Amino acid sequence: MAPAALVMEGVSKHFAGVQALSNVGLTARAGEVLALMGENGAGKSTLLKILSGAYAPEAGRIQIDGKPVTIASPADAHRLGVRVVAQEPEIIPYVSVAENVYAGALPRRGRLIDRAALRAKVAADIERSGFSGMIDPDQLGNSLSPAQRQLVEILRALSGTVRVIAFDEPTSSLSDHEAETLFALIRRLTATGIAVIYVSHRMKEILHIATRVLVLRDGQVVGERLAEETDEKELVRMMVGRDLSALFQRSARSPGRTILSVENVSSADVRDISFEVRAGEVVVLAGLVGAGRTELARAVIGDVPLTAGKIRVDGRALQLRSPRDAVRAGLCLAPEERKAQALLMKRSVRENISLAVLQRLSFWHVVNRREERQLAERYLRELHIRTPSIEQEVAMLSGGNQQKTVLARWLARDSKLLILDEPTRGVDVAAKAEIYAIIDRLAARGVAVLVVSSELPEVLGLADRIVVMKGGRVSGTIERADATEEKILSLAILDKAA
Amino acid sequence: MSQSLPDANASPPRHPPRLVLRRILEAIGVQNVSLLIALALLVAFIGGQNSNFFYSSNIATIGTTVAIVGILSVVQTVVMLLGGLDISVSSQAGLTSVVSAMVFMATQSAFAGIVAALVVGLGTGLLNGVIIIYGRVNAVIATLATLAAYRGLANLISNGRAQGYTGVDHVFIFLARGTIVGIPVLIWILVVVALLAQLVLHYTDFGRNIYAVGGNATAARLAGIPLNRYILAVYMLCGFVSALAGVLLTARTGSGQPTSGSQGLELQSITAAALGGCSMQGGKGTIVGTIFAVVLLGVLQNGLIILNVNSFWQDIAQGALLVIAVVIQQRRAGGRGIGLPM
Numbered sequence A: 001m002a003p004a005a006l007v008m009e010g011v012s013k014h015f016a017g018v019q020a021l022s023n024v025g026l027t028a029r030a031g032e033v034l035a036l037m038g039e040n041g042a043g044k045s046t047l048l049k050i051l052s053g054a055y056a057p058e059a060g061r062i063q064i065d066g067k068p069v070t071i072a073s074p075a076d077a078h079r080l081g082v083r084v085v086a087q088e089p090e091i092i093p094y095v096s097v098a099e100n101v102y103a104g105a106l107p108r109r110g111r112l113i114d115r116a117a118l119r120a121k122v123a124a125d126i127e128r129s130g131f132s133g134m135i136d137p138d139q140l141g142n143s144l145s146p147a148q149r150q151l152v153e154i155l156r157a158l159s160g161t162v163r164v165i166a167f168d169e170p171t172s173s174l175s176d177h178e179a180e181t182l183f184a185l186i187r188r189l190t191a192t193g194i195a196v197i198y199v200s201h202r203m204k205e206i207l208h209i210a211t212r213v214l215v216l217r218d219g220q221v222v223g224e225r226l227a228e229e230t231d232e233k234e235l236v237r238m239m240v241g242r243d244l245s246a247l248f249q250r251s252a253r254s255p256g257r258t259i260l261s262v263e264n265v266s267s268a269d270v271r272d273i274s275f276e277v278r279a280g281e282v283v284v285l286a287g288l289v290g291a292g293r294t295e296l297a298r299a300v301i302g303d304v305p306l307t308a309g310k311i312r313v314d315g316r317a318l319q320l321r322s323p324r325d326a327v328r329a330g331l332c333l334a335p336e337e338r339k340a341q342a343l344l345m346k347r348s349v350r351e352n353i354s355l356a357v358l359q360r361l362s363f364w365h366v367v368n369r370r371e372e373r374q375l376a377e378r379y380l381r382e383l384h385i386r387t388p389s390i391e392q393e394v395a396m397l398s399g400g401n402q403q404k405t406v407l408a409r410w411l412a413r414d415s416k417l418l419i420l421d422e423p424t425r426g427v428d429v430a431a432k433a434e435i436y437a438i439i440d441r442l443a444a445r446g447v448a449v450l451v452v453s454s455e456l457p458e459v460l461g462l463a464d465r466i467v468v469m470k471g472g473r474v475s476g477t478i479e480r481a482d483a484t485e486e487k488i489l490s491l492a493i494l495d496k497a498a
Numbered sequence B: 001m002s003q004s005l006p007d008a009n010a011s012p013p014r015h016p017p018r019l020v021l022r023r024i025l026e027a028i029g030v031q032n033v034s035l036l037i038a039l040a041l042l043v044a045f046i047g048g049q050n051s052n053f054f055y056s057s058n059i060a061t062i063g064t065t066v067a068i069v070g071i072l073s074v075v076q077t078v079v080m081l082l083g084g085l086d087i088s089v090s091s092q093a094g095l096t097s098v099v100s101a102m103v104f105m106a107t108q109s110a111f112a113g114i115v116a117a118l119v120v121g122l123g124t125g126l127l128n129g130v131i132i133i134y135g136r137v138n139a140v141i142a143t144l145a146t147l148a149a150y151r152g153l154a155n156l157i158s159n160g161r162a163q164g165y166t167g168v169d170h171v172f173i174f175l176a177r178g179t180i181v182g183i184p185v186l187i188w189i190l191v192v193v194a195l196l197a198q199l200v201l202h203y204t205d206f207g208r209n210i211y212a213v214g215g216n217a218t219a220a221r222l223a224g225i226p227l228n229r230y231i232l233a234v235y236m237l238c239g240f241v242s243a244l245a246g247v248l249l250t251a252r253t254g255s256g257q258p259t260s261g262s263q264g265l266e267l268q269s270i271t272a273a274a275l276g277g278c279s280m281q282g283g284k285g286t287i288v289g290t291i292f293a294v295v296l297l298g299v300l301q302n303g304l305i306i307l308n309v310n311s312f313w314q315d316i317a318q319g320a321l322l323v324i325a326v327v328i329q330q331r332r333a334g335g336r337g338i339g340l341p342m
Ligand SMILES: Nc1ncnc2c1ncn2[C@@H]1O[C@H](COP(=O)(O)OP(=O)(O)OP(=O)(O)O)[C@@H](O)[C@H]1O
Pocket: A015, A016, A018, A019, A020, A038, A039, A040, A041, A042, A043, A044, A045, A046, A047, A087, A386, A387, A395, A396, A397, A398, A399, A400, A401, A426, A428
């Protein structure tokens, strides 16, 4: 067995009303990938934040290469060669990628920043990590996509001498292609004897990349398995505590009239898009990150002006000037970035869930508190949102539970067309199954559902029809019966001419 | 693994007794509890030095002196919850004070004077909103500009002098010195304004949407909340309440005052709101907290007078209090100490 690079023992941490970790132990070995799995709120991010010095545990010991150490601050962690790639990267908005990566350690010439050296350094880092073409050193922080923000965070982590590196759900904002690049990078890291800790909800990925899998439940270690000696079923049972029925269920759907018809629509970033979504049908927009799917979704709900084309809802051409017009016409969008676009971080779970239905819950503008509470409680149960109460500030929830809160808001609102942009990002298997079941029920009830997804199994499992986008255009449409991963990929990646 | 942990899915969650106390504290708001403690300490100290402090006449004095800054602080809180700021409240009050007195002199009708002032207040508030929304000007800059402009306008129409004499009209006298069931009218007005604001913020969808716009404008927009309408309405409300403050100023001084009496109210109202726990980014804060802060500042001011402290110390004390309050707030929030504090 490879020598232990990092040992954590007896780690406990609690927050007001929540025991996030109790007596957790972990051993990461040099040259191996230790995967950390567990349901949303199981304590994975908390464990990594303790490792990075962001949180102080109530109890616990840490050893690096056999020597006991204390990690009291991020600076300590950095000095000891410990890196944590955070679930929600902090990016400085109006400075370049290069400066973001080397913030705090900018190369200097005399008293001045050596911009040429900085740029060259970051360009070399990008090249070495295999991220060429995915990110430009001169791009400004505020213009980065979620995937690119993740890449910046990874580049930051790779600076200096690294002993242990932990990734907290790095692929939740990456497309499969980008994820492959990351795996290649991880393999190169382990080959040099670095210990990698890897948190993810994607089973396939874990079995693909990990050496061992450590499973957490409710802040406790359930067990550890060698990746090659275990399978999805066992891991799910360990995480959830029971067997899970099929991930995807399909009730009989009978697509009805056309609800949304997009006709030759163009906007700043998409060209000549046409497709339809009928009542009781799930259409998935597939493609690589950056193919223009989010932009298209925003155009459909009037958040981005159309430069050409028409959008019909229920047969009527609509001039949508703002999301408000769309919401009133029954088109709702649950956006991709929960923190920036969806959540009121300082407000309670209850207020976040009821935001889009306040009018319905009000009589003469007075909000019916009881109904509101019931609504929130109901979604807490249905989506298994893990929180001490509906009055908890959303900022205190784990990433996956925040995502479920966003979904709850939009599920609570009756809409004709519901657009879900990456609805299961960062959500655990059990909750995923729950979300898929809800989407299925919505469709069975006659709602038109448009899902943007980068996860191929999800695309295939959900869709009645798949619209594949590439470079701002529709590169093809596939019916459910003919859909395969290869077909989607070839439409998403390959040139038409080729 | 023998330890048994409470199952996160078990409902209803049970809480150990210490958590119950915690819950009660949370219901009042931790921020407010620290304000109350500060208030209690201050009252005990001042009262210990000079027991005249506790005379009901002195309590009423405190009440009437904080009434005007109080209603402005309440409306400033609403603006700040929305993520904005209105620095022009004081010059809107000055302008409308002059307007109310001049219209009163022209018509000899207090009613006409008051209505004119309120209408002008709605207008100045509307202009603030329009500049912010359609000019896409940052709220601080926009209202800093109108702070100067409205003050200039007030001086222009009044030639920079106090206008008229309202001290003979019974409506103005009633506003300034009247009582209802033994309590000064000014205090009643503050109570009504604060109560209305609290009810709207807490119980209606309007209030909740204000918190949403301030907390995350993108989320609010995607939820179908008409942002521009909310911004306009809140700035108009702010202008309206500033005009009410202007009328009360006229009533108290007996004439329309372009600047004296109103100058500085913008700082005091923002101080009270911030001290009461309002976030400068919007989306966080309560009317209750602001009222506690207003009372605290009023008691501080009164106490310094009663104890014969040089009046310049008042400003220093007020400034110090604000900084201390925000420092405590940041410590509690566990700010990460990087970058400029939010
Ligand atoms: N700052 C905080 N204050 C209060 N509670 C917190 C805080 N941070 C985390 N928690 C709680 O601790 C528990 C563990 O959270 P953590 O973020 O570690 O979960 P996770 O396993 O990373 O979940 P996910 O898969 O959703 O990211 C959750 O119940 C969460 O609500």
